[in-house]
Amino acid sequence: MKLKGIKALLTLCMIVKNEEQTLKNCLSRAADLAKELVIVDTGSTDKTKSIALEFTDKVYDFKWCNDFAKARNFSISKASNDWVIVLDADEFIEDFDRKGILKFISNENNCKKVGRIKRKSLMEDSFGVKKYFERVNRVFNKKYFHYKGIIHEQISSMDGEAYETENLAISVDHIGYTKEVVNRTNKLKRNIDLLNEAMKDAPDDPYLQYQLGKSYYMLKNYNKASTCFEMALKHDVDYRLEYVSDLVETYGYSLIDSGRYSDALKLEKFAKYYANADFCFLMALIYMNNAKFTLAVENYMKCTRFEESKVEGVTSYLSYYNIGVIYDVLGFKEKALEYYNMCGNYEPAIARRKAQLN
Numbered sequence: 590m591k592l593k594g595i596k597a598l599l600t601l602c603m604i605v606k607n608e609e610q611t612l613k614n615c616l617s618r619a620a621d622l623a624k625e626l627v628i629v630d631t632g633s634t635d636k637t638k639s640i641a642l643e644f645t646d647k648v649y650d651f652k653w654c655n656d657f658a659k660a661r662n663f664s665i666s667k668a669s670n671d672w673v674i675v676l677d678a679d680e681f682i683e684d685f686d687r688k689g690i691l692k693f694i695s696n697e698n699n700c701k702k703v704g705r706i707k708r709k710s711l712m713e714d715s716f717g718v719k720k721y722f723e724r725v726n727r728v729f730n731k732k733y734f735h736y737k738g739i740i741h742e743q744i745s746s747m748d749g750e751a752y753e754t755e756n757l758a759i760s761v762d763h764i765g766y767t768k769e770v771v772n773r774t775n776k777l778k779r780n781i782d783l784l785n786e787a788m789k790d791a792p793d794d795p796y797l798q799y800q801l802g803k804s805y806y807m808l809k810n811y812n813k814a815s816t817c818f819e820m821a822l823k824h825d826v827d828y829r830l831e832y833v834s835d836l837v838e839t840y841g842y843s844l845i846d847s848g849r850y851s852d853a854l855k856l857e858k859f860a861k862y863y864a865n866a867d868f869c870f871l872m873a874l875i876y877m878n879n880a881k882f883t884l885a886v887e888n889y890m891k892c893t894r895f896e897e898s899k900v901e902g903v904t905s906y907l908s909y910y911n912i913g914v915i916y917d918v919l920g921f922k923e924k925a926l927e928y929y930n931m932c933g934n935y936e937p938a939i940a941r942r943k944a945q946l947n
Contacts, residue, residue, distance in 0.1 A: 615678050704753075726743075822836065850879050930942065
């Protein structure tokens with residue numbers, strides 16, 4: 590079936606507020622995937638609605654009530670198709686496989702599955718700006734799924750049962766957490782306020798504690814972040830869940846960033862759950878900051894044996910660079926240069942190579 594076959598079966602559902610700087614780019618790319626675009630405005634005071642009307646007449650107002658799930662579910666209710674894809678205005682479709690998507694949504698056996706898209710984000714931490722890749726649940730049949738949660742809302746099955754997911758060949762570029770966008774939208778303060786409100790009704794919810802910790806982490810308040818993560822990890826969490834994996838990793842980085850290097854060694858106990866490149870890289874950093882250089886090198890080398898990672902460079906130049914730094918500090922200059930040379934065009938490695946050769 591041709592592209593218009595996919596477009597006829599899929600509806601894009603979005604909630605927006607004051608998104609005039611990104612919405613046109615988002616919708617112009619999304620229009621190649623979905624013919625029907627549903628835009629729900631929650632109180633814009635800029636040109637957001639007029640931009641949306643350039644692409645669709647299905648633009649609706651929703652009085653904001655501090656509940657993201659209610660707004661999401663309202664947008665879904667306006668879709669004429671059963672299958673929907675949910676995006677935010679700061680997410681731009683880069684690529685998609687039309688045949689694969691059509692095969693997924695045309696298969697009646699997939700009605701109770703959720704499709705996962707690949708999202709690339711630019712994330713800033715104390716180590717600089719990194720490209721971060723993740724899979725997020727965004728494509729589903731509205732007869733079987735809806736949203737729950739007033740903040741960091743999650744797709745939930747109507748019957749409350751666990752559901753299967755399937756990775757779809759849809760890639761998006763997410764700019765929502767670059768420093769400039771966060772400053773412009775005051776997104777993190779808003780999230781913290783909403784999370785604290787949600788926790789009044791569920792003070793022991795580890796997911797809310799995790800999200801609160803993430804918000805503080807992105808504000809670079811690492812002490813508060815680590816406290817929230819520690820609260821979440823006191824619960825009997827399921828270590829197979831993606832948010833728990835990210836909880837553990839970000840907890841480790843919050844301990845490093847707050848100078849609690851010896852405390853970070855406690856993350857060794859999670860190695861039995863996470864045999865992946867990103868966790869190995871975190872442990873290598875922890876060992877490195879505790880002067881356990883042999884263990885650090887071993888873990889960096891483990892990273893290079895994986896085919897992929899969430900953070901770009903973990904399986905290659907970032908690990909090789911840090912091994913080089915270790916050898917450099919220990920005085921093994923030739924060995925350090927060997928690993929710097931394996932880093933390609935990574936600028937910190939180029940700078941260290943030049944410093945050694947001069």
